[in-house]
Amino acid sequence: MELNELSIKLASFETEGANFESFLVANEGEQEVLQVIVDGNDELPIFVTQTEEQLLCISYLFNEAEVKTELRHELNEALLKLNVPIPLSAFAKIDDQYAIFGALAVSSSFDEVTHELVTLADNAIDALDAVTAYLNE
Amino acid sequence: MSILKKLFTAVRGGAREVGESIVDANGIRIFEQEIADAQNALHKAKKSLTEVMAKEMQTKRKISALDDSIAEHEEYAGQALAKGNEALAMEIAEKIGDFETEKSEHDQVLAGFSNHIVVLKQQVKDAEKSIKENQRQLTMVKTTESVQQATMAVNSTLNTNESSMTNARQSLERIKQRQQDRQDQLGAAKQLEASANGDDLKAKLAEAGIGEQNQKSNDILARIKAKQNG
Numbered sequence: 001m002e003l004n005e006l007s008i009k010l011a012s013f014e015t016e017g018a019n020f021e022s023f024l025v026a027n028e029g030e031q032e033v034l035q036v037i038v039d040g041n042d043e044l045p046i047f048v049t050q051t052e053e054q055l056l057c058i059s060y061l062f063n064e065a066e067v068k069t070e071l072r073h074e075l076n077e078a079l080l081k082l083n084v085p086i087p088l089s090a091f092a093k094i095d096d097q098y099a100i101f102g103a104l105a106v107s108s109s110f111d112e113v114t115h116e117l118v119t120l121a122d123n124a125i126d127a128l129d130a131v132t133a134y135l136n137e
Numbered sequence: 138m139s140i141l142k143k144l145f146t147a148v149r150g151g152a153r154e155v156g157e158s159i160v161d162a163n164g165i166r167i168f169e170q171e172i173a174d175a176q177n178a179l180h181k182a183k184k185s186l187t188e189v190m191a192k193e194m195q196t197k198r199k200i201s202a203l204d205d206s207i208a209e210h211e212e213y214a215g216q217a218l219a220k221g222n223e224a225l226a227m228e229i230a231e232k233i234g235d236f237e238t239e240k241s242e243h244d245q246v247l248a249g250f251s252n253h254i255v256v257l258k259q260q261v262k263d264a265e266k267s268i269k270e271n272q273r274q275l276t277m278v279k280t281t282e283s284v285q286q287a288t289m290a291v292n293s294t295l296n297t298n299e300s301s302m303t304n305a306r307q308s309l310e311r312i313k314q315r316q317q318d319r320q321d322q323l324g325a326a327k328q329l330e331a332s333a334n335g336d337d338l339k340a341k342l343a344e345a346g347i348g349e350q351n352q353k354s355n356d357i358l359a360r361i362k363a364k365q366n367g
Binding site: 025026030031033035040041043044047049051052053054056058060061062063066094095125128129132135137 | 276279280283284286287288290291293304305306307308309311312313315
């Protein structure tokens with residue numbers, strides 16, 4: 001599925017009690033990026049990119065600079081340990097941004113993609129809620 | 138060095154400039170070339186394999202035909218001997234000798250084919266492995282690249298829209314507030330609907346014992362009582 005096709009489908013779709021807004025990020029490069037907002041939570045947008053093999057859905061959580069320095073190691077350890085129990089998503093770090101992401105096969109159906117997006121959006125909020133203790137006031 | 142190891146080293150070093158490719162375009166071309174070569178080799182090996190397997194079957198058929206002829210002629214020789222025709226038996230024995238020579242030649246050829254098949258099968262396996270391995274590595278390179286490109290695009294979006302991403306705490310508070318607002322709205326909407334339907338007032342009346350329904354049944358009860366007394 002092409003990203004713009006996904007965007008059009010998402011616009012008129014509602015699932016698991018969630019709705020979507022999405023638009024393609026203006027991008028000079030060859031890499032298309034679709035920004036998806038689930039349930040109006042534009043603070044935690046999901047960025048969807050497609051490669052030959054997979055569809056990557058990434059949500060940026062917080063910057064390294066926001067982490068309390070003395071708790072950084074503990075936070076990293078906790079995130080690694082949470083990677084397995086958290087459904088469908090995994091924690092990651094992209095440059096100095098902590099992120100949560102999910103990867104799908106490019107052959108995934110529309111329902112699978114939306115399920116991934118909704119789950120990722122919920123996971124992102126839960127994750128942020130869970131780690132606030134580690135972040136600077 | 139595997140790509141994952143290279144990536145690991147690059148990440149650990151942290152010296153990488155944003156947007157700098159870990160594997161250059163040349164590296165990707167090398168992977169793609171290796172995949173193409175392996176696919177070529179696979180194709181050739183598979184083609185040779187079918188050819189050799191066909192030849193092996195042909196040779197096996199020939200050998201089994203020769204076995205049949207040998208058995209047949211041994212039978213003939215036995216019969217010739219039984220009839221006391223030693224000269225004819227000798228002639229047949231020579232013929233059997235020819236068959237056996239021919240058979241041992243074919244046996245050698247067959248052994249050659251069988252060995253060749255083992256080699257070709259190994260080549261097919263190796264090529265398939267190589268393709269899979271190179272594709273896996275190439276996927277890592279390409280994913281890393283596309284995530285980098287996507288990150289650049291995302292960063293430029295976020296920079297123009299900075300307020301939305303500056304602080305995770307604030308983001309979370311805003312989201313929680315929105316969820317709360319939504320629940321409040323839902324609660325308010327339910328209340329509004331209830332009062333629009335008059336459920337609200339009815340409930341209050343009922344609570345106060347002034348309900349229409351109550352009034353009627355009281356009347357009925359009073360009527361029945363009056364009849365009984367009358």
